[in-house]
Amino acid sequence: MAGRSAVVFACLAMLTVLVGFLSLRTGAVEVTWQDMLGKGDSTAVAVFQTMRVPRFVLGFLCGGALGICGAALQGLFRNPLADPTLAGVSGGAALGAVTAIVLGGALTSSPYFVPAASFLGALVAVAVVNRIAESGGRMLVSTLLLGGIAINAFTGAGIGWMVYGASDSQLRDFTFWSLGSLAGAGWTGVGVCTPLVLISAVILALQSRSLNALALGESDAWHLGIPVEDLKRSVLSSTALAVGVVTAFTGSIGFVGLVAPHLIRLVAGADHRVVLGGSFLLGGCLVCTADIVARVARAPAEVPVGIVVASVGAPFFLWLLLRDKSAVA
Amino acid sequence: MASNGFPVSFRNVRSFAIILLVGATLLEAAPRRIVAVGGATTETLFALGAGGEIVGVDSTSTFPPEATALPQVGYQRALSAEGIASLKPDLVVLPATAGPATAVEQLERLGIPVLRLQEGHSFEAATARVLAIGSAVNRQSEAGALAAKMADQIALIVPPGDPAPAALFVMSLGSGAPMAAGAGTAADAALRLAGARNLGNSFTGYKQLSREALVALSPEVVVTTSRTMQASSGNSPQWLPGLELTPAGKNSRVVVMDDLFLLGFGPRSGEAIRELARRLGESRLRAGS
Numbered sequence: 241m242a243g244r245s246a247v248v249f250a251c252l253a254m255l256t257v258l259v260g261f262l263s264l265r266t267g268a269v270e271v272t273w274q275d276m277l278g279k280g281d282s283t284a285v286a287v288f289q290t291m292r293v294p295r296f297v298l299g300f301l302c303g304g305a306l307g308i309c310g311a312a313l314q315g316l317f318r319n320p321l322a323d324p325t326l327a328g329v330s331g332g333a334a335l336g337a338v339t340a341i342v343l344g345g346a347l348t349s350s351p352y353f354v355p356a357a358s359f360l361g362a363l364v365a366v367a368v369v370n371r372i373a374e375s376g377g378r379m380l381v382s383t384l385l386l387g388g389i390a391i392n393a394f395t396g397a398g399i400g401w402m403v404y405g406a407s408d409s410q411l412r413d414f415t416f417w418s419l420g421s422l423a424g425a426g427w428t429g430v431g432v433c434t435p436l437v438l439i440s441a442v443i444l445a446l447q448s449r450s451l452n453a454l455a456l457g458e459s460d461a462w463h464l465g466i467p468v469e470d471l472k473r474s475v476l477s478s479t480a481l482a483v484g485v486v487t488a489f490t491g492s493i494g495f496v497g498l499v500a501p502h503l504i505r506l507v508a509g510a511d512h513r514v515v516l517g518g519s520f521l522l523g524g525c526l527v528c529t530a531d532i533v534a535r536v537a538r539a540p541a542e543v544p545v546g547i548v549v550a551s552v553g554a555p556f557f558l559w560l561l562l563r564d565k566s567a568v569a
Numbered sequence: 570m571a572s573n574g575f576p577v578s579f580r581n582v583r584s585f586a587i588i589l590l591v592g593a594t595l596l597e598a599a600p601r602r603i604v605a606v607g608g609a610t611t612e613t614l615f616a617l618g619a620g621g622e623i624v625g626v627d628s629t630s631t632f633p634p635e636a637t638a639l640p641q642v643g644y645q646r647a648l649s650a651e652g653i654a655s656l657k658p659d660l661v662v663l664p665a666t667a668g669p670a671t672a673v674e675q676l677e678r679l680g681i682p683v684l685r686l687q688e689g690h691s692f693e694a695a696t697a698r699v700l701a702i703g704s705a706v707n708r709q710s711e712a713g714a715l716a717a718k719m720a721d722q723i724a725l726i727v728p729p730g731d732p733a734p735a736a737l738f739v740m741s742l743g744s745g746a747p748m749a750a751g752a753g754t755a756a757d758a759a760l761r762l763a764g765a766r767n768l769g770n771s772f773t774g775y776k777q778l779s780r781e782a783l784v785a786l787s788p789e790v791v792v793t794t795s796r797t798m799q800a801s802s803g804n805s806p807q808w809l810p811g812l813e814l815t816p817a818g819k820n821s822r823v824v825v826m827d828d829l830f831l832l833g834f835g836p837r838s839g840e841a842i843r844e845l846a847r848r849l850g851e852s853r854l855r856a857g858s
Binding site: 267268269270282283286287290291292349350351404405406407408409412413416421423424425426535538539540541542544 | 625628640641642643644646647648649650651652653654655656657666668669670671672674675678679680753754773774775777
């Protein structure tokens with residue numbers, strides 16, 4: 241088992257390096273190796289340093305956060321359909337963003353206003369879901385799930401009201417926000433996201449044994465000495481922080497949180513010690529690969545990366561499912 | 570005694586200054602690689618004879634037709650700094666609505682000259698934009714002539730008469746419910762400047778218009794865009810349910826105009842408003858009121 245997980249991590253590390261090189265090398269502007277070392281054409285050097293590098297880092301953090309949080313939530317809910325959307329993070333982030341876009345007025349011209357509102361929205365939504373599910377110091381997973389669904393419906397309604405009151409251009413802004421994009425990635429975004437995502441990822445990775453125990457059922461895990469309530473709280477709050485902050489800067493990019501853990505489980509089994517870290521790396525690679533397509537496909541224009549993720553990822557995922565089904569039959 | 574030498578040297582200085590000025594104007598070459606964002610921006614550059622210097626346009630640049638063959642930088646509120654930079658522009662012209670802010674910031678940080686146009690749905694703003702673009706591309710005299718032409722067209726606007734026709738601007742895209750233009754929209758400004766009264770000015774922005782609301786507003790004339798007509802496959806009465814119950818429907822008073830022409834507030838805005846006013850008046854005559 242240990243050997244197998246080492247192989248999986250080695251493959252993922254190589255994939256990361258490969259995607260990283262491709263991502264730094266590809267784009268509308270021709271960037272040579274010289275430019276990457278900072279010695280070439282000044283525009284190309286500036287494009288590399290102020291756009292390509294932060295874009296790759298932010299894309300990787302974004303995919304990584306979605307992947308590892310998806311894996312942790314699937315473990316927590318013991319449900320393969322769980323993803324960060326379910327905990328209310330995405331809905332809250334979207335409501336925060338649309339509220340800022342529509343009611344923000346002159347403030348929206350600051351590039352950090354919408355991300356800040358979106359992050360706040362995500363945190364509030366998760367706090368509310370948390371509160372709903374808590375009773376007498378315990379958190380009921382089933383209530384958590386239903387609470388998440390209710391909050392999603394509520395944020396959906398809120399988004400509806402905002403969209404209804406929005407002007408034409410605000411509507412367009414929100415549409416593009418909800419399709420996700422890394423086009424605006426810069427060092428500020430990287431600076432804000434990096435600590436939050438890494439801290440959350442470490443906290444989640446430390447829970448892998450507890451999540452393995454939880455797979456046996458909540459009471460069994462409790463009897464094994466797993467602090468089940470702390471586990472739930474730390475998974476939820478890490479998800480809120482990590483997914484909230486990346487969504488704030490990239491807009492909503494769906495599907496990665498669902499599919500990355502599944503892909504890892506298909507090749508490496510259900511051990512959370514592999515699934516969590518593996519989902520982080522694979523999620524990052526998925527988003528960065530999709531982003532390469534997003535910036536090259538229609539250059540000099542951009543395709544929103546969320547569209548690419550879903551339209552390439554969904555058929556691939558289906559193919560894997562069908563292949564798996566026929567292998568079992 | 571010094572009067573001999575002094576004027577000569579003064580004249581020399583003056584002619585030297587003139588030579589310097591002319592030389593500087595010649596040396597300060599006009600931008601040769603322009604990225605034009607916004608339909609009205611592209612239209613203006615072509616009207617100033619700078620169309621050949623455009624190396625990229627956004628998706629709203631649909632006029633003149635040759636603009637659509639140029640490389641696309643995408644939708645004007647979802648621009649990509651790297652995409653634009655790859656066209657190696659020495660001038661990027663952006664309307665006030667262009668974005669996202671981070672992309673504009675990144676372009677400026679790359680040292681690419683960016684001209685941000687002022688916002689506004691008025692003749693004054695439209696003229697100011699033409700002049701600003703003209704001086705950015707070193708075609709001040711062409712811009713002056715274009716502005717004068719706009720002023721001529723504006724002077725020729727004949728309001729459709731008293732009382733101002735109660736008009737409603739309606740737009741629908743595809744299968745969605747029709748939207749009526751309220752206060753603050755380009756359509757509202759166009760109606761007002763053409764001498765009509767906008768029935769939608771009790772709300773702001775574009776709002777969905779139900780059948781009943783349309784009947785209740787009871788517009789005398791309905792103005793819409795050719796894209797709306799195309800989207801609803803021609804002139805079938807279904808394009809606006811409830812229209813047949815309004816005075817506009819009963820007297821077939823529907824004015825259809827091109828989207829960018831009417832709402833772009835570009836160099837053709839004077840002509841567009843003049844045309845709208847004329848057609849509002851004509852439809853009133855035909856309706857026999």
